[in-house]
Amino acid sequence: MIHPKRLILFFASLFLGTMVSAQIKQDSLSDLKTLNPEQQFQDNFYEALKQKGLENYTKAIDALINCSKLYPERAVVYFQLGDLYYKTKAFSRAESNLQKAILLDENNFWYKEKLYQLYVHNEDYDKAITALKPLLSKHQAFQEELVHLNMSAGHYETALKQIEKLDAQYGYTSERDQLRINIYLQTGNQIDHLQFLKKRLRQAPENAQHFLNIIYTLSQYGLRDEAFATAEAFLKSHPQSHIVHVALYKFYLADKAYDKAINSMKIVTSSNVLAPHIKVKVLSDFLQFVKENPAYKSVLAEVEPAASLEVSNRSNLEWAAYYNEMKKPFKALGFYEKELLQTPENLALIQTIANLYLETKQHERAVDFTLKQLEFFPTQIALYLVYGRAQFHLQRWDAALEWLEIGLDYIFEDNETAKAYYILMADLYTKKNNIAKAKTFANKAKAINKE
Numbered sequence: 001m002i003h004p005k006r007l008i009l010f011f012a013s014l015f016l017g018t019m020v021s022a023q024i025k026q027d028s029l030s031d032l033k034t035l036n037p038e039q040q041f042q043d044n045f046y047e048a049l050k051q052k053g054l055e056n057y058t059k060a061i062d063a064l065i066n067c068s069k070l071y072p073e074r075a076v077v078y079f080q081l082g083d084l085y086y087k088t089k090a091f092s093r094a095e096s097n098l099q100k101a102i103l104l105d106e107n108n109f110w111y112k113e114k115l116y117q118l119y120v121h122n123e124d125y126d127k128a129i130t131a132l133k134p135l136l137s138k139h140q141a142f143q144e145e146l147v148h149l150n151m152s153a154g155h156y157e158t159a160l161k162q163i164e165k166l167d168a169q170y171g172y173t174s175e176r177d178q179l180r181i182n183i184y185l186q187t188g189n190q191i192d193h194l195q196f197l198k199k200r201l202r203q204a205p206e207n208a209q210h211f212l213n214i215i216y217t218l219s220q221y222g223l224r225d226e227a228f229a230t231a232e233a234f235l236k237s238h239p240q241s242h243i244v245h246v247a248l249y250k251f252y253l254a255d256k257a258y259d260k261a262i263n264s265m266k267i268v269t270s271s272n273v274l275a276p277h278i279k280v281k282v283l284s285d286f287l288q289f290v291k292e293n294p295a296y297k298s299v300l301a302e303v304e305p306a307a308s309l310e311v312s313n314r315s316n317l318e319w320a321a322y323y324n325e326m327k328k329p330f331k332a333l334g335f336y337e338k339e340l341l342q343t344p345e346n347l348a349l350i351q352t353i354a355n356l357y358l359e360t361k362q363h364e365r366a367v368d369f370t371l372k373q374l375e376f377f378p379t380q381i382a383l384y385l386v387y388g389r390a391q392f393h394l395q396r397w398d399a400a401l402e403w404l405e406i407g408l409d410y411i412f413e414d415n416e417t418a419k420a421y422y423i424l425m426a427d428l429y430t431k432k433n434n435i436a437k438a439k440t441f442a443n444k445a446k447a448i449n450k451e
Contacts, residue, residue, distance in 0.1 A: 098114055250285075258296065
């Protein structure tokens with residue numbers, strides 16, 4: 001049975017607890033009511049920024065909507081809403097909120113730039129152009145961007161006028177010239193294109209690139225004879241020019257005037273005034289020409305590229321192949337070694353370098369190199385073979401045989417490499433006076449011949 005006093009105490013504590021809870025709730029509601037609108041705005045705005053930073057965009061948007069209800073005239077709220085709607089890909093809402101922000105604060109650069117970025121992102125180029133115009137006075141980059149926008153919108157004449165304006169205000173740039181050329185090509189405006197290039201040459205005749213541009217463009221339009229005549233006229237007026245031969249060699253090759261073509265290519269590749277990328281292109285064409293016309297192979301050996309070429313954008317492997325073709329293995333080896341630093345696991349490259357050490361009689365380097373590589377490629381019999389040959393030339397028969405015996409376990413098929421391997425072992429055992437073993441390996445080599 002429960003004692004009456006205990007019941008009294010229980011109900012008293014329950015009543016008091018209820019009273020305290022009710023008082024706390026009442027106090028909390030009173031606190032909320034005492035917050036003025038500015039404090040509520042600040043709380044909601046900072047909450048929005050916090051949630052935005054946490055990428056809780058929905059909560060951030062809700063807090064900002066509360067802000068807009070408290071102070072509907074504050075532009076920053078709509079800017080933040082526009083940015084959040086942009087992030088959540090609600091682009092129409094982003095647009096309307098950014099427009100409202102700009103309406104409330106017409107001088108704010110950031111609001112206008114954000115609206116512009118929105119239109120560019122949506123590839124709405126006409127609206128982007130309209131949004132960009134108020135920003136043009138802020139920075140030259142916006143004026144340059146206007147050209148791209150007009151081109152993207154198909155307003156080519158307007159784009160050309162903007163280019164003219166920029167050229168007059170800031171001077172010519174190669175990037176802007178290229179945009180102009182792109183417009184001429186897209187619109188098929190051949191006459192204006194050629195007039196523009198000739199104008200550039202007249203304005204800066206010392207700039208050889210302008211001359212090349214004319215030659216190339218005439219050729220692209222199928223005006224081959226005019227291009228050739230222009231190149232020859234340029235050579236007549238500039239007999240010491242190197243750049244003219246960049247154009248002439250192509251015409252000479254096409255006309256099968258090979259001696260003239262070779263002379264032009266030699267001038268270009270040995271030049272110390274032409275840009276490396278130009279010489280590399282001609283050098284590549286020279287190699288291709290020799291491959292197609294083997295009778296001129298001896299001419300290749302006479303060509304000595306300028307030192308500046310070797311630091312051009314041509315790859316190490318391309319240079320190595322070039323010097324191999326010219327029978328300059330030491331030069332080729334240097335470029336192969338550079339390439340190996342970039343691709344240390346390239347097995348074909350490793351084997352090429354190892355064989356070049358043998359070819360150039362660098363036997364000690366061949367030994368050291370193959371031993372190091374065999375740590376990573378222990379099953380490659382081609383490396384054992386190079387090692388064995390290098391040691392053979394150094395007259396270290398035992399060292400050669402020690403490793404060649406190990407490599408025997410990795411001969412999985414009878415091919416030319418295996419045959420060379422057995423012949424080398426036969427020669428080594430002959431040097432060691434072990435005639436029986438020498439005969440065994442010689443017979444293995446012969447068996448491959450019979451197959």
